[in-house]
Amino acid sequence: MEQMLVYLAYAAAALGALAVYAALPREGRPASRGVVLTLVAAAVGALLLLMGQLLGEAGQRVYFYVLSLLTLGGAVRVVTHPRPVYAALFFVMVVLSTAALMVLVGAEFLAAALVIVYAGAILVTYVFVIMLAQQSAPQSGGMFAQALQYDRDSREPMAAVLVGFVLVGTIAGVIVNYEWTGLAEYKTTAAEGNTLALGRVLLTDFAVSVELAGLLLTVAMVGAIALARKRIPQHDEGEPELAPGEIGKRVSPF
Amino acid sequence: MEFVRRHPIFAALSALFVLAIGTLVGAAVIWSAFSEQIKAILDDQFYFSVILSLVLFGLIMGAVAYSILLERKISAWVQDRYGPNRVGPYGVLQPIADGLKFLLKEDVIPANVDKSLFLVAPWMIFIVGLVGFAVIPWGGAFRWPWMDADAPPLVAQVASVDIGLLYILAVSSMGVYGVVLGGWSSNNKYSFYGAMRAAAQMLSYEIPLGMAVLVAILSTGMLRLEQMTEYQAQHGWLVMYHPIAALILFITALAEANRMPFDLAESEQELIGGYHTEYSAMKLAMFFLAEYAHMITSSALIVCLYFGGTHVPGWHWLNTSESAAAMLARMGVMGAKVFLFICLYMLVRWTLPRFRYDQLMRLAWKSLVPLTMALVVIQVLIVYFDAWRWWALIGNAALLLVGAVFSVASGRRITGRQHSLRRAQGELMAYR
Structure with missing residues (x-):
């Protein structure tokens, strides 16, 4: 049973890798939307199967599923969206739904800290920098029309997807196999x-x-x-220091 | 008399009167028919919270509409004018006229904007401005008249969460997105400058804001807002121990709401309207509604953290009674305190000129952040050594003294590049 779950985790990761690979923006031969959707559906199905096996009859499953699907969908759009501003906003969505997942398991402080630190500070800086770098543009003529060349074409799709999803698969396999002990001593009471x-x-x-x-x-x-x-000098070297009212007209000492 | 009867205000007032009577009669009929079911719903904290959030939403939207009128009246008072006085007696129906105008104006979406973000941005800022209300303790614990005396009391607060204060910080830290996205998606240089200024300013002022809040957390040792007000009811309002932190919280709240001394993001003289230049009709109104809702939230936060929340010194019935009437009275007290703060916001707006940008950043990073750091250290020492609480006030005074000595001894003005200016002036004087 354990072994089967591990293989299921690997399968979900592999399907996810295929889906993300197909969905990455490509200028040459972009995968058709149907292929991408089918792959995404297959990956999500495998994941739901895994989750159902893992969680059993655990409560609040609807919220959990909705939020984790939002998180995963947002994360996929972060890497596949051709416009960086939207990618950053999807990242915000990922952070928010992760925070909601944390609230669901009772870790309110972590949720608040995540939102304050990531969504409220770090990602604002991301958005800030991206917006400084790129002017917004009308979207007519297709989504790719205005995106810059290096955004339209993902650079190393195969290597990136492989590395990322091997990591994901390994972590998922370990989590599925792991015996969670030693947590009892950190159990908290509702009053505290x-x-x-x-x-x-x-x-x-x-x-x-x-x-x-x-x-x-x-x-x-x-x-x-x-x-x-x-240090930015207040005055250029050699330039006489002038009172503000005098700036612009020459003041000769004699 | 004939003139009065013909006047549209008369028609409007009589319609309102009929509407009010009808509502009362309808409510009475519904109450007599379904009183058991209604009581059952009102007794349940969850349904009560839902109802309370709807009621609060309505109240706050009304308060926002009327605070715009208040703003115009106060500005008129400051500038020795009449202010709006055409619509209704003393202009009291002006907000309705304004709202109708906003609703009926043409809603222009310029051709070259990033449409989806352009549409989302006002909602983003509007929702963020509103959801902070959920954890503010408006009325404390109470029981309905028909409930048993030993039944667990209800709480007149939408959600009593363990991390109340952090929730508000988290929500308010999301407020930047609406401004930034609105400015960027407009595809207009002025909007974009406004958004950039707003983002830098809000990020900078979030730090002293968080630290001023941290001082309150350290003083009370709690994160739930209702427990913090409880603490202040027992030990005295926190503003008595930490006046500087209260002042800094107020200043940073002004900056977070993009209010006057800090409204470089929408300064009309330089940027037309800043990030909402391209917006019109209801979307523009939503930016304003969000600004005023933000003012109300931050005032409520300041009141809860430093000015005792619903507590009034010496009024025992109001502070402790668990009757529904006392709950309503406490809501009234809270509303009155928030109202005072909003008046203060408005007076500040019409009194102080706008900062220059370098002054704005200097104020945040070179004075507010070190000051709040020192305050946090003072409070940490008091907590660690379990010292007499009033050492906090002494520490505040000492901090002011050190600051005064430092600024006098260093001989530099704290306003921007003035020192180089004065050096130039000195040279000029020496030359003459």
């Missing part, structure tokens, strides 16, 4: 709440990891400032 318990665990059992993460972030910040720091 997960946030409080998480804070306590992070600052006692895992204090060193938290400190190290903080140090890493500080180092990264210092590095960023050191790279970006550059």
Whole structure:
């Protein structure tokens, strides 16, 4: 049974890889929409089968399925959409539905942190940079008409899909096989709440990891400032310093 | 008399009167017929929350419409004018006229916009402005008159979640997208400049905002907003311990709502209208509604965090009673406090001039962030050593003192590039 589940996980990953490979934007011979849809449906079916076997009669399955399908669909569109701004927005969708999945299992703090950090800060910067790089454009003449050349054609579709989905398949196989023990000691009560318990665990059992993460972030910040720091002179060399009212007219000392 | 009867206002008022009577009669009939079922629904927290969220939505939309009138009236008062006074007595029907105008205007979608994002952006900013209301504790715990005295009380709050405050932070951090997408999809340079300014500004001011909120979290040791107000009812409002943090929270809330000293994103003189230049009719109205809804949410947040929420010192019945009347009174108190803050927002808008962009960034990164960091450190020390609570106020005073000494000793003005200007002036004076 276990073994079969592992193979099912591998099969789902392989079908997903095929679907994503077909869906990646290509200028030469893009796969027909029917092929892509069939592959996506097959991959989703395999995944649902796997999930059904894994979860059994676990409750809240409808929400779980809807949210995980949203997450996966968004993630696929992140890599296959030819317009970077839309890809970034699909990334936002992935983050939001992942946060909702976390709420579903009772990890509200992680959900809020994910939304604040990723959707609220990092992805805003992504969108910001992408928008600075590209002007928006009318969409007439097909979706590909306005996308730039390097967005219309994915660069190494085969290698990327292979690497990505081998990783996905391996992780899925391990998760399916893994015996989840040692979690009981971190069980929380409803009265205490997960946030409080998480804070306590992070600052006692895992204090060193938290400190190290903080140090890493500080180092990264210092590095960023050191790279970006550059003194901009208020005046060009040789140019006389003028009071604001005097700028534009020559003031001769004699 | 004839003039009064012919006036359209008279017709409108009598129609409203008939409508109100009809509603009352209808409600009474429905109540007498289905009172058991209605009571059963109202007793259930889930259905009550759903009803409350609908009621709050209506109330807040009304409040938003009238706060636009209030804004115009306050601006008129500040500038020594009358303000809108044509529609209805003292202009009280002006919001209805404005709303009708927005609804009936032609809804233009320019030819060269990125259509899907252009349509989504106003909704995005509008929804984000509204969903924050869910965790604000508007009225506290209460029981209906027909409920048993020992039944578990209902909570006049749409959702009482474990991470109440973080939820608000998460939601408000999503507010940038509406602005950025609206500006970018318009395919207009001015809109785009506005969106870029807004994004940089909102990202920068989120940091002092988060830290000012963190000071409140550290002081109370809680994340649920209703427990934080409870704490303040017992130990005194947090603004007494941390006045600087309260002020910083207010300043950053102004910046997050793109309100006046911080409204570079839509500055008319430079950018026409900023990110909503290309929008018209109801979509434009939604940007405004979102702005005002955001003002109400952030005022409610400030009230809950630093000004005691529904608490009024010395009024025992209001603070502790679990009757429905006390709940309504508490909602009224909350509404009054929010109203005061909104008036303050508006006075600030019509009093202070707009910042220059470098001043805006300097204020966030060079003064607000270090100040809030110092406040967090002060509060952390108090929590760690379990010290006397009023050390926080002393620490605040010391911080102000250090800041004053520092700014006097360094001899630099804190407004932008003024120091180079003054050096040039000094040279000029020496030359003369």
